[in-house]
Amino acid sequence: MHRCLELAARGRGRVGVNPLVGSVLVRKGSVIAEGWHEGFGLAHAERALLERFKGTMEPADVLYVNLEPCCHHGKTLPCIDLILEKGVKHVVYGMQDPAEHAQGKGILTLRAAGVDVRGPVLPELAARLNRGFVSLHTQGRPWVTLKMARTRAGAVSNVDGSPLKITSREQDAWAHEFLRGTHDAIIVGVETVLSDDPQLTRRILNKKIDHDSYHPLRIVLDPNFRIPENAKLVSEFAVGTIVVTAPGNIMQPKCASLRGRGVNVFPVPLDGRLFDFAALWKVLITSSGDFHGVVSALVEGGRRTWDAFRKARVVDEEVLLVGDEY
Numbered sequence: 001m002h003r004c005l006e007l008a009a010r011g012r013g014r015v016g017v018n019p020l021v022g023s024v025l026v027r028k029g030s031v032i033a034e035g036w037h038e039g040f041g042l043a044h045a046e047r048a049l050l051e052r053f054k055g056t057m058e059p060a061d062v063l064y065v066n067l068e069p070c071c072h073h074g075k076t077l078p079c080i081d082l083i084l085e086k087g088v089k090h091v092v093y094g095m096q097d098p099a100e101h102a103q104g105k106g107i108l109t110l111r112a113a114g115v116d117v118r119g120p121v122l123p124e125l126a127a128r129l130n131r132g133f134v135s136l137h138t139q140g141r142p143w144v145t146l147k148m149a150r151t152r153a154g155a156v157s158n159v160d161g162s163p164l165k166i167t168s169r170e171q172d173a174w175a176h177e178f179l180r181g182t183h184d185a186i187i188v189g190v191e192t193v194l195s196d197d198p199q200l201t202r203r204i205l206n207k208k209i210d211h212d213s214y215h216p217l218r219i220v221l222d223p224n225f226r227i228p229e230n231a232k233l234v235s236e237f238a239v240g241t242i243v244v245t246a247p248g249n250i251m252q253p254k255c256a257s258l259r260g261r262g263v264n265v266f267p268v269p270l271d272g273r274l275f276d277f278a279a280l281w282k283v284l285i286t287s288s289g290d291f292h293g294v295v296s297a298l299v300e301g302g303r304r305t306w307d308a309f310r311k312a313r314v315v316d317e318e319v320l321l322v323g324d325e326y
């Protein structure tokens with residue numbers, strides 16, 4: 001199951017609103033085939049494995065998968081059909097699928113067909129890996145982690161609003177590798193873009209992470225469309241950046257210019273001065289064009305943005321990095 005979870009994590013940034021799923025086929029204690037859900041609209045993990053596996057299934061072979069196999073017709077055919085067709089007799093799963101159309105139906109159907117199904121195995125780790133997918137199906141919105149860095153004295157920026165380097169190289173490495181590496185998107189308020197001009201990419205101890213590795217999407221909350229066209233997020237790092245703005249701004253020439261560079265500009269209605277959170281979630285969990293939705297978001301600031309999320313009670317977890325000034 002640990003191997004399933006490792007394989008599943010390879011799908012991060014590629015599967016959109018789908019779950020992260022890995023699968024292994026075990027014979028006499030050894031893994032003889034592997035598969036994972038490689039991208040939105042592509043085969044599910046167990047289907048990818050079974051379609052790739054060219055050997056003959058033996059009665060004692062065990063198929064492991066970190067999420068209950070699906071039994072519904074979606075973008076792909078039900079996995080349980082292929083499991084039965086290929087003659088798999090033993091299945092071990094990590095957790096039940098929380099989606100309304102699933103919730104144990106895959107397990108029951110396999111058992112009714114005579115398959116020995118065991119689980120859940122390591123359900124806490126499985127649910128932790130897929131906390132975004134679970135949140136989508138239980139709360140109707142992405143999992144939200146709020147990340148804040150402050151000095152021992154409590155400062156989050158200089159008094160004049162200019163950026164203050166608070167965290168150490170080690171804290172940065174952890175935040176880039178672990179925190180940014182386990183969320184679908186980073187969210188910042190437009191004032192942070194205006195004052196810091198951040199990149200919001202993953203860099204470990206100042207070394208760029210390989211091209212293959214995962215970079216979360218970058219989302220700027222900008223109701224008044226104040227983002228400068230020369231900001232790094234919409235110039236150097238335009239692809240993978242989303243600017244959320246009030247619907248009236250979509251007609252501005254700046255919108256066409258940003259879209260022309262590959263920036264996604266999404267209109268979301270306001271509720272007072274802030275975005276209507278229900279409308280914001282709807283946009284963020286809906287696939288459109290090359291955007292397949294996000295189910296987890298790391299809110300990196302600044303203070304007004306943290307406050308808006310806290311006040312709306314949409315924060316699932318908070319991470320506080322306390323540092324000296326560097």
Ligand SMILES: NC(=O)c1ccc[n+]([C@@H]2O[C@H](COP(=O)([O-])OP(=O)(O)OC[C@H]3O[C@@H](n4cnc5c(N)ncnc54)[C@H](OP(=O)(O)O)[C@@H]3O)[C@@H](O)[C@H]2O)c1
Pocket residue numbers: 147148149150155156157158161162163164166188189190191192193195196221222223224225226273274275300301302303304305306308309
């Ligand atoms: N220490 C840290 O961890 C950390 C992290 C990031 C930033 N910072 C610092 O924080 C400072 C900026 O913070 P800040 O509080 O002034 O600004 P901010 O939070 O970066 O941006 C606030 C602005 O973003 C928009 N916004 C944010 N949430 C929104 C929502 N839910 N709905 C609609 N619009 C939303 C609004 O734009 P409008 O004003 O156009 O309405 C809002 O005024 C900078 O100095 C930066 O260096 C510190």
